[in-house]
Amino acid sequence: MKVKVCGLKSPDNIKEILELGVDYIGMIFYAKSPRFAESPELMNWLRQHEAAFENTRKVGVFVNAEIEYILNTVHDYQLDFVQLHGNESAGYCRELKLLWSVNTLRKASIIKAFSVDEGFDFRSTNEYADSCPLFIFDTGGHAAVGGTGQQWDWDKLAEYDSPVPFLLSGGIGLEDADAIRRLDHPQLRGVDVNSKFEVSPGQKDVTRLRLFLRELKA
Template sequence: MKVKVCGLREPENITEISQLDVDYLGMIFHPDSPRFAGNADLGEWIEAKQKLLKKKELFGVFVNAEIDYVLNTVHDYHLDWVQLHGDESAGYCQELKLLWSVNTLRKASICKAFPITEGFDFRRTNDYVSSCSLFVFDTGGHRTNGGTGKKWDWSKLAEYRGPIPFLLSGGIGPEDAEAIRKIDHPQLRGVDLNSRFETEPGKKDVPLLSRFLHELHA
């Protein structure tokens, strides 16, 4: 079970989280987010701490961003993954993939997030199969792009029969480890954790995360 901790932006907190049994470290590059990580100092810190972070994969979360902004951020922050959390089309994903295939820029794998509501049709993911290596299934039915701290009906996962693995996201909290362990789906790669493990926006509660990880991997 892979674990992604998202919404990180403070070097000291990132250092502490990187010592835990997590696989992915996520930063949000959407200017309207209270967890916005887009500052040059953080990029320079990541550049200097490659040895510390080399065992973790870095995610950058974008919402309807210009492609040039995505490309430059991948380069500046040494991102391994681009998570598209807005209304990005399959064509947008294909364009990103094509650009990385024909130039020498730092390349990242593409992850597309989908907002899951009661009426969501998982066949919507089909158009993204050729360009994306991972999906995120997050809480839908709200005006903002992610970060609601609310769960959706995980039983709906039974409707997903696609070939792309996914991260479960949306309101996962410290009390959910046992329920997550009981999910039996062949494409469940892991979980995406954020606001329910914070002391304030952008700062994670390390002891709380540590206890949850122990229970999740029990």
């Protein structure tokens, strides 16, 4: 069960979370988010501590961003994945993937996030399968983009039958570890946690995260 901790922006906090052995750390590059990570301090720290990420992938989260901004941010912050958390089309994802295939810039894999509510049709993810090796299923039906602290009905996962693996996201807290362990879906690869582990926007409670990881992998 892989774990992604998202919404990070402080080098000191990232360093603490790396020591927990998580699989992904997520940084939000969306200016309207209270967890907006862009800063020279963070960029320089990531470049100077590349070796610390030997077993942890760096994910940049973008919302309807210009492709040039994504390309530059992947290079500047040494990202391994880009998570597209807006209304990006399948064509947009293919264009981004194509650009990385024909130039010498640092390349990243694409994660497409989908906002799931009771009316969501999982078949809408099919057209993204050729460009996105990983999906995230987050809580839909809210004006806010990510970090709402709200969950969606996980029973709806029974409708998902694509071969693309996914991370479960949306309002996951310490108390959910047991329920997550009991989920049975062949494409479930892990979880994406954020607001339920925050001390303040962008600052995570390392003690609670450590307990969650222990419970999740018990």
